[in-house]
Amino acid sequence: MPPSLRTTTISAALLVLLFYVGLILSLGYFFSPSGLTSLWESERIRFTVRISLAAATLATALALVIAVPAGYALSRYSFRWRITADTILELPIIVSPAALGAMLLIFFNNPLGQWIQEHFLYFVFSFAGVVLAQFTTVLGLATRFVKTALDEVPVEFERVALSLGADPAKVFFTVSLPLARRGLLTAFVLCWAKAVGEFGATFTVAGSMAMRTETLPIAIYLRLATAQIESAVSLILLLLTIGLGALFGVRLLGARLFYHAER
Amino acid sequence: MLNVENIVYRLPNFLLGPVSLEVPKGVCHVLLGPSGAGKSSLLEVIVGFRSPESGRVFVEDAEVSLEPVHRRRIGYLPQRPTLFPHLTVRRNVEYGLKDPHKKEPWLKELLEALQIDELLGRRPESLSGGEAQRVALARAVASEPLVLVLDEPFGALNESLRRELWSLVEQLCSGQQLPVLMVTHDLDEAFALGDRVSILIDGVIHQSGPRHEVFQRPSTWEVARFLGTRNLFRAAAAASWSGDGVVYVPDLATDLATGDTGAENLFRSSGADIWLGVSEDFIQLVPYVPSRVDSKNVLPGRVEAVVPRGSAWLVEFRPRNASSRLLVRLSPREFASLPSEPLAARLEPQHLFLIPGPRGTRPAGRGQPTKVAE
Numbered sequence: 296m297p298p299s300l301r302t303t304t305i306s307a308a309l310l311v312l313l314f315y316v317g318l319i320l321s322l323g324y325f326f327s328p329s330g331l332t333s334l335w336e337s338e339r340i341r342f343t344v345r346i347s348l349a350a351a352t353l354a355t356a357l358a359l360v361i362a363v364p365a366g367y368a369l370s371r372y373s374f375r376w377r378i379t380a381d382t383i384l385e386l387p388i389i390v391s392p393a394a395l396g397a398m399l400l401i402f403f404n405n406p407l408g409q410w411i412q413e414h415f416l417y418f419v420f421s422f423a424g425v426v427l428a429q430f431t432t433v434l435g436l437a438t439r440f441v442k443t444a445l446d447e448v449p450v451e452f453e454r455v456a457l458s459l460g461a462d463p464a465k466v467f468f469t470v471s472l473p474l475a476r477r478g479l480l481t482a483f484v485l486c487w488a489k490a491v492g493e494f495g496a497t498f499t500v501a502g503s504m505a506m507r508t509e510t511l512p513i514a515i516y517l518r519l520a521t522a523q524i525e526s527a528v529s530l531i532l533l534l535l536t537i538g539l540g541a542l543f544g545v546r547l548l549g550a551r552l553f554y555h556a557e558r
Numbered sequence: 559m560l561n562v563e564n565i566v567y568r569l570p571n572f573l574l575g576p577v578s579l580e581v582p583k584g585v586c587h588v589l590l591g592p593s594g595a596g597k598s599s600l601l602e603v604i605v606g607f608r609s610p611e612s613g614r615v616f617v618e619d620a621e622v623s624l625e626p627v628h629r630r631r632i633g634y635l636p637q638r639p640t641l642f643p644h645l646t647v648r649r650n651v652e653y654g655l656k657d658p659h660k661k662e663p664w665l666k667e668l669l670e671a672l673q674i675d676e677l678l679g680r681r682p683e684s685l686s687g688g689e690a691q692r693v694a695l696a697r698a699v700a701s702e703p704l705v706l707v708l709d710e711p712f713g714a715l716n717e718s719l720r721r722e723l724w725s726l727v728e729q730l731c732s733g734q735q736l737p738v739l740m741v742t743h744d745l746d747e748a749f750a751l752g753d754r755v756s757i758l759i760d761g762v763i764h765q766s767g768p769r770h771e772v773f774q775r776p777s778t779w780e781v782a783r784f785l786g787t788r789n790l791f792r793a794a795a796a797a798s799w800s801g802d803g804v805v806y807v808p809d810l811a812t813d814l815a816t817g818d819t820g821a822e823n824l825f826r827s828s829g830a831d832i833w834l835g836v837s838e839d840f841i842q843l844v845p846y847v848p849s850r851v852d853s854k855n856v857l858p859g860r861v862e863a864v865v866p867r868g869s870a871w872l873v874e875f876r877p878r879n880a881s882s883r884l885l886v887r888l889s890p891r892e893f894a895s896l897p898s899e900p901l902a903a904r905l906e907p908q909h910l911f912l913i914p915g916p917r918g919t920r921p922a923g924r925g926q927p928t929k930v931a932e
Contacts, residue, residue: 449640451636451638451640452640452642454605454607454627454634454636455634455636455640456642456653457606457626457627457628458605458627458628458630458632458633458634458698458701458703459628459633459653459654459697459698459701460628460629460631460654460656460701461628461653461654462628463626463628469653470642473644474642474643474644476644
């Protein structure tokens, strides 16, 4: 008898789990506990962790500030260039992160980019560059996630709210956003995780200056490039712990918040 | 008061209107029509969700056609209760209040009248369908609209809940002196609630008037069919035509007096394509006495079949020499006291109506049987 759909699909899900867990377990071949403890003693690594978390949080927050209204417009309104705007959201997926970084570098070598750097903020090889690179990588994704979250909120709720006398802004903040909150939280978490792990664009725009623009993925790359495998493994485990821990933490927190909000 | 003037709304494959309506205070006006007739689209134009090609909407004599939805003060109740799931019942009801912190005595009375004062602390997902729709109704009224618009709000509820909510809508309409415009495709609901009824078919209002008039005397073939009138027969001017409304009905092989003094005009304006209709409820089956002098509108014949129809009986009666049958609805009591044959069907002239035929049909010639519209 052929295997049932349930058996087949669960097998596929477990295969995914096994694949990634296998990769993580294979790190054990080069893992050294002393390498992990020495990480914490290094001021440079502590800075790397701080800059990674700060840049990712800032980049994701900034991206969502734009993504929420943009996603709402793409979800609710029909306007000129809508389809083009909707399509370009996939740019960070189509174009490799390194290419995105290169595009940013080229922009800052144009007259407008140079003017911005001279009169506003210096991005190339700076912390602002790290944030900008991660922001560029996650903005499209964030907008896509927000749009999907809002697509799932039936328009009927907003229509009823309008008919009750609420103006569109009140409807947006008291009906649309609260009803899309699960999707918005997911958008934040996924974009944040993507930003923490971002390498190509950050490396191209901000470089790899220790105690300045060195994020965790860049630190891992630099260790590997200099054959410090044990140190690279420790950093990978650290990145995994931070990333997965944050994902689990926010999801648990979100579930608890929503549970209390809904009961 | 709600006034709708010559609304025209166009979709790629559908044209609504021009539609005009007037709903005074304290009147429940039911917009009745089959699915796809444009009822909900019309409501959405009135509420402001859709922009019409032309036409105007007035609320309390003020034009609101160009006002955004939230400034029109038209309460809207959609097909589903659409309670905000992230808010309690209390906060749902208070959503449209100008000042939610102000304790309004009328709000307390409203909540008691709609029997939701006990539900205020609950979440929408814990409510039954009837409770949810009562809360949605309270929420719509609590926002102090000048007009209430209901889009088939009770379609998903069972019969007893619907009847309960009908009486609540009636109370709101007459008690609060609200003009209520309600859309439905349910004939019972329209008859129960509609002080006035408009029939919308294919984007056009075919008939509008008090419910008894609309239900008893449909003005077009389409309305008659939609209202379930199955006794529809082609009619021709009788040989004894004298303008007193006597017509010859080929399918029933008889002349019938309709009492319709305007029949002559109807024949003239409709190119002689005229149909006669009579409701199943207004035909009497009586003992047939051949020698009886008063044989006008009395058709001897026989019962061919009897089928149950809900709590009543539907009798299929074929008049003598007729090619078609009359359908007669009898209550259980009427059915139990049905006299034995020979029987005759008696059709009172005031219950017979003459209407123009459907588009695309040919007039009937005298003596030529036509197809029964069953």
